[in-house]
Amino acid sequence: MIKNIFSLILFFSISFGQSFKFSCYKLTNFKTPESAHIYQNRYIFISNVNGNPIAKDKNGFISLFDLYTNKFYFQVYTSLNGPKGITSLGDYLFVTDIDSVKVYSISKKILIKNIEIKEAKFLNDITVDPYTKIVYISDTQKDTIYYFSLKDFQVHTLIKYKGLSPNGLFISSPYLFIASWKEGTIYILNLKNLILRPLFPKYTFSNLDGITLKNNVLYFSDWNIRENINNGKLYAFDLRNKKLTLIFDHLKGPADIDYSGKVLTIPEFLNNDVLICFEK
DSSP states (O other), rough: OOOOOOOEEEEEEEESSSSSSEEEEEEEOOSSSSEEEEEETTEEEEEEEEETTTOOOOOOEEEEEEEETOOEEEEEEEEEEOOOOOEETTEEEEEEEEEEEOOOOOOTTTTEEEEETTSSSEEEEEEEHHHHHHEEEEGGGEEEEEEETTTTOOOEEEEEOOOOOOEEEEEEEEEEEEEEEETOEEEETTTTTTTTESSTTTSSSSSSSEEETTTTTTEEOOTTTTTHHHHHEEEEETTTTTEEEEEEEEESOOOOEEEEEEEEEETTTTTTTEEEEEOO
C-alpha cells in the first residue's frame, strides 16, 4: 500500500562542533515509530508499534520510505504485534516482535519465518554479524541477549546479567555494543570470552535506546526520562580520542537509530515522526 501524501517538515541544519553537521527533515504521521533501518543506502524501513508495545493486538506494521523517489509505502508488512528493532542481511529483513523474531524476504515482501522465543518477555533491538551470520536480540525486561545462526535459526541465550536492561545493540565483531535502558550506560561485550565491561560509569546517562557505529564513532540515543521525557538526546562518542559530543537535543523519545552512508535516521517514538538527516 502506497501512501502518496506524507509530510516533510522542519527542514533545518544543525552543528555541534566541526565534525558533526547535518541537514534534516521530518517524516510524520507514523504510529509510534520505534526503529528506522536504512537498507542499501536508499530505503528506510520503519517499525510502527501502533498501540501498546507489549499487546498482542496485530496492530503493528512496517513502513518503507524511498530516499530516491520520496515514495512512502505506509504498510509493507502488517499484522505484527509490537514491532521494534529492525535489521537486514542480504534479502533477509529481521524484526523483533515482543517474543518472536519475524524474518521477511525483502524482494518477495513475504514472511518466510517466525522464530518464537518462549522465554522472552520484551524483545527490543536486533543486530546481525555479516561475517558469522549470527543474529543477536536484546530482551530488555529479562536482562538477556539471545542469538541464533542463519544456518539453523535455533535460539540460544548469549548472556543474562542482572541489571543489564539491554535496549539497543550493534555488532562490530568481536564486540557487541549494548545500550542499557535502566543503567544509563553502554556496555561492551567481548564475544570471544563473554567479558562484559561498561564504556561509561553507570547512570552517566538516563535511558539509552538506539545505538550504531560508524567510522569508530558510536552514536546513541537517550530518552532522558530522569530530566524531561521531551528532552531526549543523541550523542556521538569517538572511540579513538574518547570525546563525547551532543549532536541533538529536545527529541521526543529518540528510539532505534541507524547511520549508513551519509544518512542518519532518528525515530521519535513519542512524536510519531522520523528525522532524516544528511551529512553536510
